[in-house]
Amino acid sequence: MQSRIPSLNWLRVFEAAARTESFARAAEQLNMSAAAVSQQVRALEERLGAPLFIRHAHAVRLTEAGRAYLPPVQQALMTLEEATEGLFGQTREQGLYVQSVLIFAHGILSRGMAEFEEQHPGVSVVLSTGNSASDLQGGFSDLKIIFGNPHAYGAESDRLMGERLFPVTVRNVAERIAHPSDLLEWPLIEVGTHRSGWSQFLEDRKVRPGGRRIVYADSSLMAMAMAREGRGIALARAPASDIEMNGMGLTPCLPGVSVQGSEAYHLVYDSLSGLRPPARRFRDWLLDWIARQGWD
Structure with a gap:
């Protein structure tokens, strides 16, 4: 079965033509003839089974499929160039x-x-x-x-x-939390991608989680930024989060209380x-x- 992965030369020609919006300018950059550029683009389109350019007299413009295809092609070419330079270039040892x-x-x-x-x-x-x-x-x-x-x-x-987990928030909220159960009076900011989170912390502190309010963030940095804006209580993940916690002016809610993370x-x-x-x-x-x- 024939691979659908196109020739690298075709992809290089496509990227240059898309970037310059001209087969002639792409040919100059690649040291080819405009006819050769056109031929390789046509071969790529035939392999993919879809037109990539709308041809005009002195320019070309990407079709919808061409616009969607360009970013991954550019990323793939850049990745290959970086890997080649990193492994085999003049500075590969450094x-x-x-x-x-x-x-x-x-x-x-x-x-x-x-x-x-x-x-x-x-x-x-x-x-x-x-x-x-x-x-x-x-x-x-x-x-x-x-x-x-x-x-x-x-x-x-x-x-x-x-990492060690402990709750942090703005000072005026932290001062109102004297016991772990007091945490449930505030929204708890959870990072959904972590296995170690509020459930682990509350279970370790023997707090029944019923009635808790959870809001979600996509990272610990975002969770602490939300806490800084008064949207709830975040879990610091020391020591990786120390700089961010201090920079945002967040305060531990229960000084000296922390839980060992599971990851x-x-x-x-x-x-x-x-x-x-x-x-x-x-x-x-x-x-x-x-x-x-x-x-x-």
Whole structure:
């Protein structure tokens, strides 16, 4: 059965023609003839079974199908270019591509990256962040820092650290909460993607959850922003959320009361033996640096 994945040359020609809205200008950029551009675009359209351009005398314009197809083609070409440069380019021994969940990058990596850069001045770290699984499953990376099940992202991994959960909100609300059961008088802001949440916290503190009001956020950072605006009580996830909590002026509702989360952060990769030198240096540094902070 013939693959529906088109030729890479066809995709490069399509992207250039779509970007310039001209077969002639695309031909100049690609060092081809306009006739060759037109021929390759036609071949791509025949493979896909749909027209991608509306032809005019001196320009072309994308069809609806072409407009929908362009973004994933551009992303795929960019990913391939980054991977090729990272693995085989002139700087392949020094380029390092890291993907990380946002709260870890913001609250943990930001504290230590200056040390890594000072110790390894020749390594250029390209850091990208995301919140969802789909954010971290696309694109090229040497290493991924994820929260939750590491096996969904790579064959091998290192546990980095866990988290402790405790309720936070604006000061005037926090001062009115003397016992864990008082939390139920306020909306509780839940991050729906986390297994560790309000149910775990309330159960640990022996609070019956009946009558609680739940509002949802898509990340811990958003949950704390909602708490800052007086929309309820969020769960801080220390130490990754410490910087954000302090920056938003949030206060623990029950000082000294926290619950150990059931999930952890992991550094994920396909093969330890296959890591490129800069990735191996970053892994060694990160594991040592986190151990020195006393985080578990």
